[in-house]
Amino acid sequence: MLSKVVIPVAGLGTRVLPASKAIPKEMLTVVDKPVIQYVVEEAVKAGFRHIIFITRAGKSAIEDHFDYHYELEAELGNKGKADLLASIQTILPADVIISSVRQPKALGLGHAVLCAEAMIGEDDFAVMLPDMLIQDQQDGNDMTRMAERYRSSGFGQIMVEEVPHEQVNLYGIIDCQGHHINRGESTRIHSMVEKPAPAAAPSNLAIVGRYILPGRIMKLLQETAAGSGGEIQLTDAMHTLLSETQLEAYSMTGHSFDCGNKLGLLKANIAFGLQHPETADALKAYLHSL
Ligand code: G1P
Secondary structure, eight states: OOOEEEEEOOOOOGGGTTTTSSSOGGGOEETTEEHHHHHHHHHHHTTOOEEEEEEOTTOHHHHHHTSOOHHHHHHHHHTTOHHHHHHHHSSSOTTOEEEEEEOSSOOOHHHHHHTTHHHHTTOOEEEEOTTEEEEOBTTBOHHHHHHHHHHHHOSEEEEEEEOOGGGGGGSEEEEOTTOOOOTTOEEEOOEEEESOOGGGOSOSEEEEEEEEEOTTHHHHHHTOOOOGGGSOOHHHHHHHHTTTSOEEEEEOOSEEEETTSHHHHHHHHHHHHTTOTTTHHHHHHHHHHO
């Protein structure tokens, strides 16, 4: 049963300062919702029912956003503002639960995932990085398709997309031995490396920040030494896992936006704004006028 998803939200957000000085970067807005709401909605759409935030001091606005807000709900109800009331009441279906675990020290993504060990137990689970927003294309939701592939193959899945070769040092890079992956499909991974120098990179297939992993990864994370950037890297533990079992790279069909930096956040606002019924036409006209 694949129902748990770990979302690490303990990052400091230094790439979007000063906006993220007093509010979590995950609470920055894309059109009319905080980034984290898109990511949680993506998880819920793909069938996940237990959301586990890995968090830290100063980030409680994230948990509050998914909680009841009695005063606001009563006020909107009294004023008969049914649409606004619905917009805050229907963020999560009733059968979805949210838990949070503190990450005491910023020791890296691998360490953040390991903080969820007691909640994951032996279960397989997903990891979704909240910096990355994915805009679905007409042919559906990538996380849903990746979960289907996991169920049919039994292998862990890692979502990838091609990036410009000179940017491979910003990502975990996958080696599929030159095998072309059609969009929406998966293929076997032979190895992977976190943030390689362009000259040493095995490909330009970058890890996008969406994973479905066997529970076994927790044991391997416990034994993973600090790697790239002096941090405990999830990519290193997954690379070790390859000597025990197969993992597959899933080629995404949607568009990704890195909302952990200013330009990505701006692009996401434009792309999602051009799809939002309240803003699409006026934003299009404005962009034309520019
Ligand atoms: C993390 C992962 C990396 C992945 C990236 C996607 O890096 O370690 O493998 O490609 O997210 O955004 P970070 O961006 O946190 O340095």
